Amino acid sequence: xxxxxxxxxxxxxxxxxxxxxxxxxxxxxxxxxxxxxxxxxxxxxxxxxxxxxxxxxxxxxxxxxxxxxxxxxxxxxxxxxxxxxxxxxxxxxxxxxxxxxxxxxxxxxxxxxxxxxxxxxxxxxxxxxxxxxxxxxxxxxxxxxxxxxxxxxxxxxxxxxxxxxxxxxxxxxxxxxxxxxxxxxxxxxxxxxxxxxxxxxxxxxxxxxxxxxxxxxxxxxxxxxxxxxxxxxxxxxxxxxxxxxxxxxxxxxxxxxxxxxxxxxxxxxxxxxxxxxxxxxxxxxxxxxxxxxxxxxxxxxxxxxxxxxxxxxxxxxxxxxxxxxxxxxxxxxxxxxxxxxxxxxxxxxxxxxxxxxxxxxxxxxxxxxxxxxxxxxxxxx
Numbered sequence: 001x002x003x004x005x006x007x008x009x010x011x012x013x014x015x016x017x018x019x020x021x022x023x024x025x026x027x028x029x030x031x032x033x034x035x036x037x038x039x040x041x042x043x044x045x046x047x048x049x050x051x052x053x054x055x056x057x058x059x060x061x062x063x064x065x066x067x068x069x070x071x072x073x074x075x076x077x078x079x080x081x082x083x084x085x086x087x088x089x090x091x092x093x094x095x096x097x098x099x100x101x102x103x104x105x106x107x108x109x110x111x112x113x114x115x116x117x118x119x120x121x122x123x124x125x126x127x128x129x130x131x132x133x134x135x136x137x138x139x140x141x142x143x144x145x146x147x148x149x150x151x152x153x154x155x156x157x158x159x160x161x162x163x164x165x166x167x168x169x170x171x172x173x174x175x176x177x178x179x180x181x182x183x184x185x186x187x188x189x190x191x192x193x194x195x196x197x198x199x200x201x202x203x204x205x206x207x208x209x210x211x212x213x214x215x216x217x218x219x220x221x222x223x224x225x226x227x228x229x230x231x232x233x234x235x236x237x238x239x240x241x242x243x244x245x246x247x248x249x250x251x252x253x254x255x256x257x258x259x260x261x262x263x264x265x266x267x268x269x270x271x272x273x274x275x276x277x278x279x280x281x282x283x284x285x286x287x288x289x290x291x292x293x294x295x296x297x298x299x300x301x302x303x304x305x306x307x308x309x310x311x312x313x314x315x316x317x318x319x320x321x322x323x324x325x326x327x328x329x330x331x332x333x334x335x336x337x338x339x340x341x342x343x344x345x346x347x348x349x350x351x352x353x354x355x356x357x358x359x360x361x362x363x364x365x366x367x368x369x370x371x372x373x374x375x376x377x378x379x380x381x
Contacts, residue, residue: 001027001325004318006270008332009046009084009341011348012317013284013359015260016270018043018235020318025242032237041074042081044233048201048224049085050345055202055209060217062104063090064197065225078225084338086345087220099334106167106195112139122152130161134195137166137180146180150187165193167219173198174211181214193217201228238263241290249290253372265372266290266365270317273358281348282312287362298358299366307358 001023006012018039021028053061063082069075072094079095090096091105107125115121118140126133133156137145146166153163166184168176173196184192196208197219205218222228239252240263251265266288273283287294297307321329332340351357361369 001322002320003322005321005329006317007319007337007340009337009339009344010317011344012043015264015360016284016286017268017318020268022267025239036235036237040233040235042077043235044227044230045078045081045225046085046341047233048227049082049087050341051202052200052205052218052220052224053086054345054349055205056218059215060089061087062195062217062219063087063092063224064105064219064221066090066092068222069225075225080334082224083334084341086338086342087224091219101334106134106136109136109139109169112136118145118148119151122148123155126152126156126161126163130156130159132164133161134164134193135166136169138168138170138176142168142171142176143179143183146183150183150189153187153189153192163189163192165195165216167195167197168215169197173215174208174213177208177214178212195219197221199223236263240264240268241266251288251290251368251372253369253376255373255376255378262369262373264361264365265369268318268365269294272315272317273312274315276311276313279347281351281357283358284317285358285362286360286365288365288368291362291364291368294362295364297363298360299363 001021003022004020006016006018012018019035021031021035049061049063063079065078065082066072066075069078075092076095076098079090079092079101080099083090083095083099083101089102089104091103092101093103095101096103111125112118112121115124122135125135133152135145135149135152137149139145149163149166156163166180168180177194177196180194184190184194193216194214195217196213196215199222200218200220201223208215227233238254241249241251244250249267253265254261254263256262264286267290269287269289271285271287271294272281273285274280275282283298285294285296285298319329321327
């Protein structure tokens, strides 16, 4: 059979197919569970990471989620997906080895608790990791911890090294980060970073920034790798057409009283339109390839038809991966995939009003879908 897929890292709009599978019906059905398991979770986490990175702006975002992930295998997939979505590094050392993802992290509270005092814990850590000294300062009293980190930072400097920063993991992160920044600057460590963790996501980051928090690096764990606010992506796998005995293709549609569950029929493709000069997205249309090329006329959920402007660059979003059982696609490196994701997110995030953005079903596909609904006597739409 054949598999067509959206390149990994590309933004996909609502209702657009991520994959198109063609082949013997039994073999296609056997792929359903595996493909959904792979696609849904990876897409979910990459999307969550992109939202978090957008909230963080130019700040560094670290993925800290392995200990809260849904199993070790889920943690590895989450680290990879989060890196594609925009995280700058991960604390998951296995992901670093397996995928060559940059690794960054700090010591745990148990490190501090294993020593008679916080000062001795920091001293031992600085000796072991003189070029990676980020001190977790909230095991006991956070402000006392920052003072202890500054003391050790001065010792490090005497030995020719620099303290990288302090990490806050509890309390009022806005107030504590402001205090930490002031203490570090006063002590002569203006380049030392303030790292924050503790149940963070894009909403918490936006709130902390609005409150004037002085945080340079965000460590995101549970709410990223579990997609805490929406822990499942409802991607589906539907039969859209079947070849009859005479060689003709017959469209198939899934009906439902729930409007968004009504599927689209046919051999679906997605055509993207871009401004040639600045690569700005100008439209995205779902069409039935059995009807030929898309007309450029959209029927949108708002209930009106609009057309893509003329003279645009056109891209077919679903690219061949397997053709007649033969692999025809050269997988890009993880870094290339991440670069695509960051560029794609930047381009699409410039669209501020999707109500006037041409996207949705090609007019011919919409009419075909409505005819099928009428044939079934279904008028819920």
